[in-house]
Amino acid sequence: MTVKSAERVIDILDLLKDVREGMTLKEIADSLSLPQSSTFHLLNTMESKGFLIVTERRSYKLGPKLIQIGTKAIETLDINSEAQPYLRRLMEKVEETVFMAVLIEQELVYVAKVDNPRSVLTSAQIGMRKPIYCTGLGKAFLAFLPESMKDRILANVDMHAVTEKTITSRLSLNNQLSLFRQQGYAVDDEENESGLYCLASPVFNASGEMVAAISVSGPKNRVYSRQAEIVEELTKTALQISERAGFTKGG
Structure with missing residues (x-):
């Protein structure tokens, strides 16, 4: 059994990892075939926790929190x-x-x-x-x-x-x-x-x-x-x- 919201968060992170300049809300929602309203709430939550950052053109990019998590993952190897x-x-x-x-x-x-x-x-x-x-x-x-x-x-x-x-x-x-x-x-x-x-x-x-x-x-x-x-x-x-x-x- 999987949790839909968790799956969407993972899909968003996986999508953005390959887009250096970031993506807008519409681009993310369209790419993942998600409703813009629920995608907006997910992105806002991820931004507030440091998992994403928002650029001046309202594009979402991977945030600094992921660096900390990645570093810890490397250390645990x-x-x-x-x-x-x-x-x-x-x-x-x-x-x-x-x-x-x-x-x-x-x-x-x-x-x-x-x-x-x-x-x-x-x-x-x-x-x-x-x-x-x-x-x-x-x-x-x-x-x-x-x-x-x-x-x-x-x-x-x-x-x-x-x-x-x-x-x-x-x-x-x-x-x-x-x-x-x-x-x-x-x-x-x-x-x-x-x-x-x-x-x-x-x-x-x-x-x-x-x-x-x-x-x-x-x-x-x-x-x-x-x-x-x-x-x-x-x-x-x-x-x-x-x-x-x-x-x-x-x-």
Whole structure:
């Protein structure tokens, strides 16, 4: 059983989502074969609640309330649980530790870890926060976030040496990030943990915004010698997770 007024509200929203300049009361009523009187009351109610706005030419357009609802809907898409089968499959193919992290208030936070039986012990654990400038996951964010956001984050970061290989020069890091952006993945070459080599790739949402990063980590001699093979599987998995979140490549 459906409620007719609710159906009409949905039909109106669905109609207006594809008409950027908006539509008049008559245009909406005619398009949906509805009486103008009842359509007028529906539109007025939707406008009063912020679901629609009215332009100077009395056209109705989608309103700001829908942005809030859409944002909440995106947030409820649990990228972690959606990614789990893909992360496990990646681990099985590359036989190394696989991680996923998100950015929370400009800090890198690990949200998933899938160990392989031959995995080496690393300090990174789920829930842990790590430096953004010297981890593969962090560098993936810095490389693929908008330039202004990257600069804002780095302005508040103290780039101290974590290992003897940590890059502490802002200029050197920016040059490296440009390369990562071109090649589609980031690299941490023993910069956060000695002996550990990490490859990381970005995950995007339906709006094309970077929402997470995934990585493959292991002993340098093992990962470096198989880098081309691992990168292929890593970037393919990142794209699959992105598509699961609504991302369309080239869209």
